[in-house]
Amino acid sequence: MADDPPYIAQRPKRADGARNYDAILAAARKAFEAEGSDAALEDIAARAGVAIGTLYRHFPTRAALVEAATRDGLAHLIARAEGLADEDDPLAALTEWMDCAVHHISTFRGLVGILTQSMYDEGTPSHAACAAMHSSGADLLRAAQRAELIRPDLTADELFDLLSGAAWVRENARPGQDDGSERFLRLVLEGIVVHAPPPGR
Amino acid sequence: MADDPPYIAQRPKRADGARNYDAILAAARKAFEAEGSDAALEDIAARAGVAIGTLYRHFPTRAALVEAATRDGLAHLIARAEGLADEDDPLAALTEWMDCAVHHISTFRGLVGILTQSMYDEGTPSHAACAAMHSSGADLLRAAQRAELIRPDLTADELFDLLSGAAWVRENARPGQDDGSERFLRLVLEGIVVHAPPPGR
């Protein structure tokens, strides 16, 4: 009774297929950034110079297209966590990663929502990437907690709530204004760090 | 060159009009709560027992319908701020209000986004309500800052970023799970309160 696994787009091997696949992805990324995750698929196909059926052949659902469009970015984010694990200061490492994460999960309007859903819906194309991201973040969190730099009662789920809140604010920042998510994160951070005990103790 | 003011729905005086207006609003609230702010307008009309044209007559845009559906809730929130202004403990007052605000601005999926847009788009039906809400919150914030209970560098805009971040997390909480926005707010609060100086000073 296993529900079939989510569809993950694959780059075709045949030359014309690969070319179209790439063109669609490039057009999708551009459209998502400009119009958000609900950009018109017909426009994306048109801009990629393919018929609408071709888009559907490679990416049968919008979720599959979003997954493919954000795949590299999320992979980079996960790799970054590995790199930061060796850092001397685990709080600095966590902070740096959170900043990086906020940027990657809010590259276009609607992404945080999709990823948040994917976090707990296994039938979703982005679920695997989200799960990997979750465990990357959890590792950095645990390290900072072991060093007693982050309050011990903070769970990884709570960390991701804070992260997605910050990302949503960034996604929805008024166009002209600077985004305010750095400030948001810094304020949040003050709430989760272990405050130094009074001196002489 | 004044752009015309945003359309604000008014309850008609004629009996049949008023009846339909109420029925549409009731159906809309139910639909928004179940399906989010992009619920199908045709369904709402059908459930209210009116033709689609009647819905458009009373609420020419989706934004006008959302404004009307959330009008009472936001008015209540603003009144609550007035009441809390006389509180002894201005930090408790602010905390209580933030909790209340988070609940009101996340009654259905998509609301926070609409209200956030309305905050800085004057041509939007909910703009007036948002502006009133903003100044209500700013008053409570200033009181808490005068009492040196909230860090003095926190701006009202930043407070609303934190608020809408919390509301978004609540909106998007996984269905079964408890929403986690209380926890979110409590963590955020730790980041913005003035921490007691070491004793004996």
Add this chain to the structure above:
DNA sequence: ACCTGAACACCGTTCAAGT
């Protein structure tokens, strides 16, 4: 194996006709 585009469905929005 991949591409095309017509066809269908769904839903938002308008408007002429009616009470």
Add this chain to the structure above:
DNA sequence: ACCTGAACACCGTTCAAGT
């Protein structure tokens, strides 16, 4: 002043025909 529902437009999605 208000209501109705047909009409149109737009866009998502499928699929038969083609290379």
